[in-house]
Amino acid sequence: MKSFLDAYKTYESVPTRQDITDLDAHFRRRDALYRTLGLVPNHLEGKRILEFGPGSGENSIYLASLRPSTYTLVDGTESSIQSLEKIRQKYYSDLSVELIHSDFLEFQSTAKYDAVFCEGAIPTQAFPEPMLRHIASFVKPGGILVITTVDAVSFLSEAIRRFLARLHVGQPSLDLSHVPRLVAFFQKDLDSLKGMSRKREDWVIDQIIHPWNGPPFSMADAIATLGSGFSAHGTSPRFFSDWRWYKSIHQEDDGFSTGLLASYHSEVHNFLDWRFSLPAADMDSNNILLALSLQVYDLEFAMESGKMPLGSMPLVSLLKKIWDECTQLHDDTRLSLAKAIQVISSKAPVEECDLLGWWGRGQQYLSFVRDSKIIFGNRQTPNLRGDDAI
Ligand SMILES: C[S@@+](CC[C@H](N)C(=O)[O-])C[C@H]1O[C@@H](n2cnc3c(N)ncnc32)[C@H](O)[C@@H]1O
Known part of the structure; x- marks a missing residue:
């Protein structure tokens, strides 16, 4: 492929x-x-x-x-x-x-x-x-x-969104028939992203449906x-x-x-949330953030490619670790992370994605x-x- x-x-x-x-x-x-x-x-x-x-x-x-x-x-x-x-x-x-x-x-x-x-x-x-x-x-x-x-840090919010989209649709692999439903699902999140020039349908196809092939x-x-x-x-x-x-x-x-x-290693926590630019952090805490975010990426990749079943618990446990161990993050980012943990661990169906305005610095x-x-x-x-x- x-x-x-x-x-x-x-x-x-x-x-x-x-x-x-x-x-x-x-x-x-x-x-x-x-x-x-x-x-x-x-x-x-x-x-x-x-x-x-x-x-x-x-x-x-x-x-x-x-x-x-x-x-x-x-x-x-x-x-x-x-x-x-x-x-x-x-x-x-x-x-x-x-x-x-x-x-x-x-x-x-x-x-x-x-x-x-x-x-x-x-x-x-x-x-x-x-x-x-x-x-x-x-x-x-x-x-x-x-x-x-x-x-993996700049893509952590995307990895969570990809997971939530699959939870919403109820299956790990998505296709073009899901686009209208997913545009509606992400409406609140996308409304919070000021300055976006790409079409929403294209964003859904490219960032949520399009399969990852590697790291x-x-x-x-x-x-x-x-x-x-x-x-x-x-x-x-x-x-x-x-x-x-x-x-x-x-x-x-x-x-x-x-x-x-x-600089990258002391600033990478700032890639997690585009709303904030915090002072440089110590490299050890940022290395923990990088390693845990990479585990989230790998887990999502494995679930999407069918190597692991789509399941909430391993993801929740990694996100909780980030919440516990990465205290260098902004309080509002931590609030969004807590919201993601709560939504993913709840048994209730997810009808709308709302990470409280949290977007990473993507690419x-x-x-x-x-x-x-x-x-x-x-x-x-x-x-x-x-x-x-x-
Ligand atoms: C995500 S799009 C990026 C488009 C544009 N540069 C932008 O940033 O908006 C990636 C583009 O790279 C092309 N592409 C990716 N891998 C390729 C490959 N191995 N050989 C040729 N084209 C490739 C795709 O066809 C697609 O048009």
């Missing part, structure tokens, strides 16, 4: 469509994202861009508006390619564009690109590491890579997978501060990835700069340590 692709071809359209009636607002959101990641959008003008998994393509309108010299888009779902072609004709028919219908792993090119994007397509793949290495291999030395990550894939996983050939650059949300004097950064390893990794964005050797101020012979790793 091919992660994403087998499920996506059964959907009528790619479930990533966004409301772009206010195109200016859409562009401002994308502009903010790029700048948060350390990219100056106009600097992409005249550059060679490669994007993996553009989906329905609303985000490609913004990238195309930056006037790259070439824009190559690779997606393995027929309906994505059809939607992209419509969008291309409407918004950027004058640009040099290649639309390639291919599995990421089968895409080959001798060209290297100034910027490579892959949004919403690596986490929960069955084998995310080789996929990321393949994607990253197309970045030219000194070029930029933008990916998304998800971890979440965290910032720490991405940094470990890319190794020394790529240096972490920016994140969205932004949480990493670096007080080093730039003159002290002259070693071959610039230390940006190591610094980000340390995060992470940018990297590919290593390049600097000799007398000129970027010369690429340092191919990244290729060795890849």
